[in-house]
Amino acid sequence: MRTGVLHPCGQRSLCVILDVIFGQPRLLAKIDHFPRTDSIGANPTGWAGPYLLRQRGGFMYRKDYLLRLVQEMTDLIGKAMNLRQQKKRTELLFEWDELMRERFRINGGLSDRLTGEDLIHLFRTKGRLHADELQAFAILLHERAKLEREKELAERHEMPVSDAARSGPDDVFIEDQYVRRSFKSLQLLLEAMLHGSDRRLLPVMETTEGLLRELKSYRMPDELLERLWAWLEREGRYAEAEDALFRWVRQAAGRPEEAEQRKRQGVRFYERLAECPDEALDQGGLPREELADGRADLEAIE
Numbered sequence: 001m002r003t004g005v006l007h008p009c010g011q012r013s014l015c016v017i018l019d020v021i022f023g024q025p026r027l028l029a030k031i032d033h034f035p036r037t038d039s040i041g042a043n044p045t046g047w048a049g050p051y052l053l054r055q056r057g058g059f060m061y062r063k064d065y066l067l068r069l070v071q072e073m074t075d076l077i078g079k080a081m082n083l084r085q086q087k088k089r090t091e092l093l094f095e096w097d098e099l100m101r102e103r104f105r106i107n108g109g110l111s112d113r114l115t116g117e118d119l120i121h122l123f124r125t126k127g128r129l130h131a132d133e134l135q136a137f138a139i140l141l142h143e144r145a146k147l148e149r150e151k152e153l154a155e156r157h158e159m160p161v162s163d164a165a166r167s168g169p170d171d172v173f174i175e176d177q178y179v180r181r182s183f184k185s186l187q188l189l190l191e192a193m194l195h196g197s198d199r200r201l202l203p204v205m206e207t208t209e210g211l212l213r214e215l216k217s218y219r220m221p222d223e224l225l226e227r228l229w230a231w232l233e234r235e236g237r238y239a240e241a242e243d244a245l246f247r248w249v250r251q252a253a254g255r256p257e258e259a260e261q262r263k264r265q266g267v268r269f270y271e272r273l274a275e276c277p278d279e280a281l282d283q284g285g286l287p288r289e290e291l292a293d294g295r296a297d298l299e300a301i302e
Helices: 014-022 062-085 089-104 108-113 116-122 131-158 161-166 171-194 204-215 222-234 238-250 256-274 278-283 288-300
Strands: none
Touching: 062 089, 062 131, 089 108, 089 131, 108 131, 116 131, 116 171, 116 222, 131 171, 131 204, 171 204, 171 222, 222 238, 222 256, 238 256, 238 288, 256 288, 278 288
């Protein structure tokens, strides 16, 4: 979990370092059940938090829980390849939903109704984000989104032309649903990585880079762009971070106070980069001689 703003030139989070030093997995929060609540307070979704597995004699260590979850996801992804070949997409979707319900008490329908911010909130306990669990859930969500799109497109294209025109979602609607689900998956992944998730557990970077390629031409939501430019800066991808920052600032057009607040964050971005060595800036695609011009262009955005 991130303990504060880190210098952009490659430092690791304090929490991860302490885990390595002491070699002890942190205990998950003790949650016996997941009650619904009628009050709309700190948790607007009405759920108490992510599903954390309980064992006889005590609660599982976080490390054991994650290893089991990763194994289950790996097995299901392997099975998915075979079931896709057999066109058993409905069966596979049911299994994805079962895994989501068993491990997180969230199914596909609920994840569609909740915003990305709502889902992130579910993975917080007393202010602490369970980043590895959120990361795993994000990948589950994306795998399910891909399968849902495959299923709906296949069902539509297998219909007679006359029937397809009258019933069910059209191709544009199906793609729009997939894009919105992908935005949500990417938002959760970025949030998890910004809080120090362990990327070795799952194909995190492969999934993230794939989503970035797919979504590049779409207008991203503000909350996603804000996380994206911060994450790209953390990764040392400074030119890409600058591009995302500019998109984020421009999307505040027509909201002068918000635009100015975003510009101030952008100015601090250039101030942080000014402290980086030339080699890091060159590797990040934003040489020192371009920083002043970039900052001037940012401040000129109306």
